[in-house]
Amino acid sequence: MSISRTFSLVSTLALSVGLLAGTTCVVAQTQYRILVGYPPGGVQDQQARVLADRLREATGRPFIVETRAGASGQLAVDTLLQSPADGATLLMTTDSNVSIYPHTVRKPTYTPDDFAPVSHTGDYRMALAVGTAVPATDVRSFIAWTQGPAGPAGYGTPGAGSILHFYGVLLAQATGARLTHVAYKGTGPAIADLVGGHVPVAVVPLGSLLPHAKAGKVRVLGQTGDGRSAEFSDIPTFRELGYSTLSASGWYGLFARGGTPADLVRRYHEVVQQSLRTPELTKRMRDWQLERRELTPAQFMDLVRVDTERWAPVIKSSGFTAGSE
Numbered sequence: 419m420s421i422s423r424t425f426s427l428v429s430t431l432a433l434s435v436g437l438l439a440g441t442t443c444v445v446a447q448t449q450y451r452i453l454v455g456y457p458p459g460g461v462q463d464q465q466a467r468v469l470a471d472r473l474r475e476a477t478g479r480p481f482i483v484e485t486r487a488g489a490s491g492q493l494a495v496d497t498l499l500q501s502p503a504d505g506a507t508l509l510m511t512t513d514s515n516v517s518i519y520p521h522t523v524r525k526p527t528y529t530p531d532d533f534a535p536v537s538h539t540g541d542y543r544m545a546l547a548v549g550t551a552v553p554a555t556d557v558r559s560f561i562a563w564t565q566g567p568a569g570p571a572g573y574g575t576p577g578a579g580s581i582l583h584f585y586g587v588l589l590a591q592a593t594g595a596r597l598t599h600v601a602y603k604g605t606g607p608a609i610a611d612l613v614g615g616h617v618p619v620a621v622v623p624l625g626s627l628l629p630h631a632k633a634g635k636v637r638v639l640g641q642t643g644d645g646r647s648a649e650f651s652d653i654p655t656f657r658e659l660g661y662s663t664l665s666a667s668g669w670y671g672l673f674a675r676g677g678t679p680a681d682l683v684r685r686y687h688e689v690v691q692q693s694l695r696t697p698e699l700t701k702r703m704r705d706w707q708l709e710r711r712e713l714t715p716a717q718f719m720d721l722v723r724v725d726t727e728r729w730a731p732v733i734k735s736s737g738f739t740a741g742s743e
Contacts, residue, residue, distance in 0.1 A: 625707020
């Protein structure tokens with residue numbers, strides 16, 4: 419039975435129950451939405467809009483995208499967790515807001531168990547990039563440069579407490595590079611300052627560097643992942659350089675609130691996965707520099723928990739807590 423047919427039957431049954439009970443049943447216009455915690459135009463926003471269209475078509479429900487930007491994505495998370503666990507509110511977010519957040523505050527208001535993973539929507543590679551004024555041309559010369567008079571070097575990221583912030587911490591621990599974090603309000607501003615020479619180094623998603631690298635405005639020295647990316651085939655991975663602990667990638671995902679009925683989560687998951695397999699979305703994933711993994715909701719939760727444990731000692735060693743930068 420199709421997903422749309424199933425939802426129609428559920429609505430019909432609800433109406434019938436009301437009539438049999440001798441009541442006047444008015445079907446409320448429930449607002450179905452996908453929350454995004456960052457400004458429009460980014461990958462999360464674009465993914466959410468595409469998937470809202472697919473969910474609307476498949477279920478007959480009027481899904482819209484609602485931007486709740488603020489507090490590095492936390493405002494959208496809080497909105498989800500304050501909403502009923504009925505599947506009407508979903509959240510498009512990243513590992514930073516799910517696996518990383520609990521370790522960055524003294525009293526976290528939620529843990530990964532408060533979410534119901536719907537679908538993994540793509541891995542993104544992280545990259546180490548330098549501006550043209552930096553003399554380093556590879557990771558080895560970069561490390562030496564930061565250990566000299568120029569160090570410690572400031573590295574820009576999309577924000578304090580993000581996974582990219584702590585990837586920089588992990589990079590320094592693994593390589594011996596001397597680095598100091600410089601927080602920005604988003605990837606765009608960090609890269610703009612890298613291109614403009616206001617910050618010498620950046621740790622940002624690899625895909626966001628593509629146009630600037632092609633134009634010769636930045637140099638990408640290393641990337642995460644087990645193998646090189648097609649678009650950056652000349653850039654070595656940290657794994658092949660001998661830094662296996664630096665191979666981790668980040669991810670995007672769609673979540674419901676914990677306690678949402680499992681059958682509903684599965685239906686949403688099927689819609690998302692079917693959409694990501696289409697030629698249109700396959701091309702968009704390449705444009706977004708995302709790598710798809712077909713994970714069940716349970717497998718996605720396993721990934722969330724593994725990442726939560728993986729990053730705990732890195733964050734602890736950094737001494738970071740919210741407001742400490």
